[in-house]
Amino acid sequence: MVEINQLTGQIVDSAMRVHSQLGPGLLESAYEACLAYELQRRGFRVLRQLALPVEYEGLRIDAGYRIDLLVEDVVVVELKAVEALHPIHRAQLLSYLRLSRKRVGLLLNFNVRRLRDGIERFVND
DSSP: OOOHHHHHHHHHHHHHHHHHHHOSSSOHHHHHHHHHHHHHHTTOOEEEEEEOOEEETTEEEOOSOEEEEEETTTEEEEEEOSSSOOHHHHHHHHHHHHHHTOSEEEEEEOSSSSGGGGEEEEEOO
C-alpha cells in the first residue's frame, strides 16, 4: 500500500499533467475521465462516480451522491471546473469524507490558469 502523502502527491502530479495538456475551460467530466486514465496508467486502482448512500436510521438510502474518483480505496477526489471554489464545494467534499468514512480528500478545480491555485487537501478527523 502506498503511503498517503505519496498517494496524494501522485494524484496531484497526475492532475497537473492532465491540466497542462488540456488547459482550463473543459467540462468536469473530461478532466475526470483523463485523470482516471492517468492514475490507472500509473498503476493505481480508481473508481469513478462511486455511489455514496446516506445512512439514516439503519437504512442505506441512495440519495444520488457520487464520489468523482476514489483512488486506492483511500483518497476521495472531487473535481470541479468552476470560476472559483466556494464553501459549498468544501462542504461537499467533507460530507463525502464523512459518509464514506475516508480520511483524506482532494478538491481539484481545473478551471484555473495554474492548477496549483485550484488544489485543496482535506483531512477528516
